[in-house]
Amino acid sequence: MPYEVKEEAGKDGRKIFLIQKENFLELMTDLRKQGYDHLSLITAVDFRDRIELVYHLQKSASNFELLTVRTVTYDSTIDSVTSIWESANWDEREQYDMMGVVFRGHPNLKRILLPEGWVGYPLRKDYDLSKNQYVNMDDEGNDRVSFDPGDGW
Amino acid sequence: MEGQLNSRYVELNMGPQHPSTHGVLRLKLLLDGETVKNVEPVIGYLHRNAEKICELDYYCDSLIYFDRMDYVAAMNMEVGYLEAAEKLLAIEPPERVKWIRVIMAELNRLASHLVWAGAFGLDLGMITPFFYFFEEREKILNLFTEICGSRQETNYMSIGGVYQDFNDKIIFKIKQFLKQFPKKMEGAYSLFIKNDIFLSRTKGIGILEPEVALSYGVTGPMLRASGVPYDVRKDAPYLVYDKLNFDIPISKGKDVLARCIVRFEEMRQSVKILNQALDKIPDGPYFNPKAKKSLMIRLRGEGDVYARTESPKGEFGVHLVGDGTVKPYRLHVRSPAFKNLSVLPFLSRDVLIADMVAISGSIDLVFGEVDR
Amino acid sequence: MKTGDAGFITTTLENALEWGRSNSIWPFTFGLACCAIEMMATQASRLDISRFGSEVFRNSPRQSDLMIVSGTVTKKMAPRLKRLYDEMPYPKYVIAMGVCVIQGGPYNQGYSVVMGVDRVVPVDVYVPGCPPTPEALTHGIMLLQDKIRKREGK
Ligand code: SF4
Numbered sequence: 001m002p003y004e005v006k007e008e009a010g011k012d013g014r015k016i017f018l019i020q021k022e023n024f025l026e027l028m029t030d031l032r033k034q035g036y037d038h039l040s041l042i043t044a045v046d047f048r049d050r051i052e053l054v055y056h057l058q059k060s061a062s063n064f065e066l067l068t069v070r071t072v073t074y075d076s077t078i079d080s081v082t083s084i085w086e087s088a089n090w091d092e093r094e095q096y097d098m099m100g101v102v103f104r105g106h107p108n109l110k111r112i113l114l115p116e117g118w119v120g121y122p123l124r125k126d127y128d129l130s131k132n133q134y135v136n137m138d139d140e141g142n143d144r145v146s147f148d149p150g151d152g153w
Numbered sequence: 154m155e156g157q158l159n160s161r162y163v164e165l166n167m168g169p170q171h172p173s174t175h176g177v178l179r180l181k182l183l184l185d186g187e188t189v190k191n192v193e194p195v196i197g198y199l200h201r202n203a204e205k206i207c208e209l210d211y212y213c214d215s216l217i218y219f220d221r222m223d224y225v226a227a228m229n230m231e232v233g234y235l236e237a238a239e240k241l242l243a244i245e246p247p248e249r250v251k252w253i254r255v256i257m258a259e260l261n262r263l264a265s266h267l268v269w270a271g272a273f274g275l276d277l278g279m280i281t282p283f284f285y286f287f288e289e290r291e292k293i294l295n296l297f298t299e300i301c302g303s304r305q306e307t308n309y310m311s312i313g314g315v316y317q318d319f320n321d322k323i324i325f326k327i328k329q330f331l332k333q334f335p336k337k338m339e340g341a342y343s344l345f346i347k348n349d350i351f352l353s354r355t356k357g358i359g360i361l362e363p364e365v366a367l368s369y370g371v372t373g374p375m376l377r378a379s380g381v382p383y384d385v386r387k388d389a390p391y392l393v394y395d396k397l398n399f400d401i402p403i404s405k406g407k408d409v410l411a412r413c414i415v416r417f418e419e420m421r422q423s424v425k426i427l428n429q430a431l432d433k434i435p436d437g438p439y440f441n442p443k444a445k446k447s448l449m450i451r452l453r454g455e456g457d458v459y460a461r462t463e464s465p466k467g468e469f470g471v472h473l474v475g476d477g478t479v480k481p482y483r484l485h486v487r488s489p490a491f492k493n494l495s496v497l498p499f500l501s502r503d504v505l506i507a508d509m510v511a512i513s514g515s516i517d518l519v520f521g522e523v524d525r
Numbered sequence: 526m527k528t529g530d531a532g533f534i535t536t537t538l539e540n541a542l543e544w545g546r547s548n549s550i551w552p553f554t555f556g557l558a559c560c561a562i563e564m565m566a567t568q569a570s571r572l573d574i575s576r577f578g579s580e581v582f583r584n585s586p587r588q589s590d591l592m593i594v595s596g597t598v599t600k601k602m603a604p605r606l607k608r609l610y611d612e613m614p615y616p617k618y619v620i621a622m623g624v625c626v627i628q629g630g631p632y633n634q635g636y637s638v639v640m641g642v643d644r645v646v647p648v649d650v651y652v653p654g655c656p657p658t659p660e661a662l663t664h665g666i667m668l669l670q671d672k673i674r675k676r677e678g679k
Contacts, residue, residue, distance in 0.1 A: 056487075113200040122205055129205075176558070206631075225562055291569070
């Protein structure tokens with residue numbers, strides 16, 4: 001393999017691959033070729049100075065055995081895997097929405113759960129919960145987010 | 154085409170408050186006559202920041218948010234969270250607790266599928282089955298009330314145990330319920346399966362090929378209806394499922410009807426599991442003394458774990474990261490309905506609007522879980 | 526009545542109207558979350574809500590006069606809720622079902638939940654509980670009927 005993969009066992013005994021961000025997409029492509037055809041979950045964990053991305057893959061041919069791939073990004077960007085698994089589409093949008101991770105090459109990277117225009121990424125540790133944001137709707141049915149209550153609140 | 158009048162296609166907005174979207178789903182449809190050309194689901198109308206609040210609370214407090222995720226299958230959600238939390242906190246529940254959890258989870262699976270069946274009937278314009286299914290569900294909820302004091306959002310389990318022990322009376326009552334349940338269920342099932350209108354509205358609609366399903370991350374009855382026998386209870390057994398004898402129903406039909414049949418077959422299997430578990434349940438303590446009520450808020454966890462369980466909607470995964478304090482550092486939920494919904498745009502290309510309603514009904518959406 | 530017979534007749538007519546109104550409340554299915562399932566259970570076999578004249582759940586705001594807000598109202602949903610409320614014809618009533626709708630409930634530390642639907646629409650009856658049992662909702666509807674008959678707040 002042209003890149004280096006560190007392997008370790010997790011606390012609950014699952015197999016974990018650690019990979020550099022640069023070789024991340026190559027590894028994922030290879031894993032898909034090895035039969036990991038089910039991308040179960042993408043999680044981003046905010047450690048203040050860095051964001052760790054955890055991918056849980058499964059192989060349908062051998063009883064859906066679990067494999068975890070872990071990588072770290074310091075500038076909140078990572079390559080998108082939507083071209084490999086369709087299910088990454090919504091998962092990556094969710095992580096973008098909640099954590100502000102930008103997935104390079106994603107076809108439609110916009111907020112999925114919160115309305116467009118929301119300020120901040122709520123699951124980050126430095127998100128300010130004391131500031132209220134309000135949502136209003138214009139005539140076309142689009143959301144307008146603002147910090148002042150405005151009409152109807 | 155920007156700015157031009159396009160008279161061929163009509164844009165239609167369905168939801169977020171619509172009787173057949175099962176809650177607060179909004180669908181942006183692009184229609185050509187009555188044919189759906191494109192669907193864009195808009196979700197997030199029930200985004201209740203559960204993951205953020207869990208980070209602010211103790212490990213044991215997070216349970217109530219899990220109850221309210223898949224609110225028709227609260228027990229299954231609790232099992233899912235506790236699988237992860239107990240791994241992280243290194244607390245093993247006693248043997249009896251595992252059996253109790255299996256019994257409660259399977260009872261709730263029945264209740265969840267009954268709600269689905271009732272709502273699915275309503276989607277297709279059948280009102281009668283709804284009452285039969287809800288009557289049976291009401292009986293299950295009565296059992297829950299007797300065991301844990303609450304009907305729906307039970308909050309029955311806790312880290313390392315359950316809040317109250319089973320007694321013989323309860324076991325007797327569950328057995329009584331199970332005796333009459335299959336007959337009632339089959340009766341209501343025949344309202345579905347012997348009805349020509351129902352068959353013609355579900356057969357051959359919404360075909361989902363197994364490769365597509367896997368690539369979209371679809372799990373649960375939807376995946377099994379496409380012929381892939383994936384069930385966490387069999388493939389990676391948790392609790393005591395490896396000591397129980399049951400089958401994983403699959404179907405080769407791949408369509409809406411197949412999903413319906415698979416769900417009903419699952420109910421029969423659940424009854425089978427329940428009957429075995431009620432006979433085999435061992436004696437013993439009902440909580441782990443390391444996680445007594447007074448010690449519960451002092452539990453600390455470090456590292457990260459991922460646990461998957463089989464909820465009525467599919468593979469329910471909990472990824473839990475601890476940093477050595479009494480509160481979770483990060484908690485992320487793999488919600489099966491979220492993934493199953495993402496396949497709706499693919500399934501409803503070039504179908505009629507009425508068929509799209511049948512397809513979205515067959516996904517079994519619960520928005521507490523999709524949006525969290 | 527002091528003003529004479531005509532006054533007497535109008536009051537009784539209004540009373541009769543309110544009596545009729547209170548016994549034929551048509552609720553609008555505004556199910557949002559967990560409480561909606563209990564609302565469905567209220568409608569189903571065991572606790573048949575039609576005993577109180579409210580069995581006709583309408584899916585259109587234009588045909589209904591009671592909005593049972595059952596389930597968490599999020600900030601994204603609130604403007605839609607307000608619009609649907611505005612579309613209902615007078616006289617209209619609102620029941621807030623569940624603690625989420627009353628003050629945010631279990632989610633009130635968060636960022637995306639409205640702390641009480643009464644910040645968006647006026648509420649007539651509050652039914653606490655998480656979720657309230659179907660019996661509690663039935664009681665809430667009976668309270669509302671009382672309120673309509675007594676013409677409180679008019
Ligand atoms: S009050 Fe409780 S049961 Fe009702 S919607 Fe809120 S969390 Fe769910």
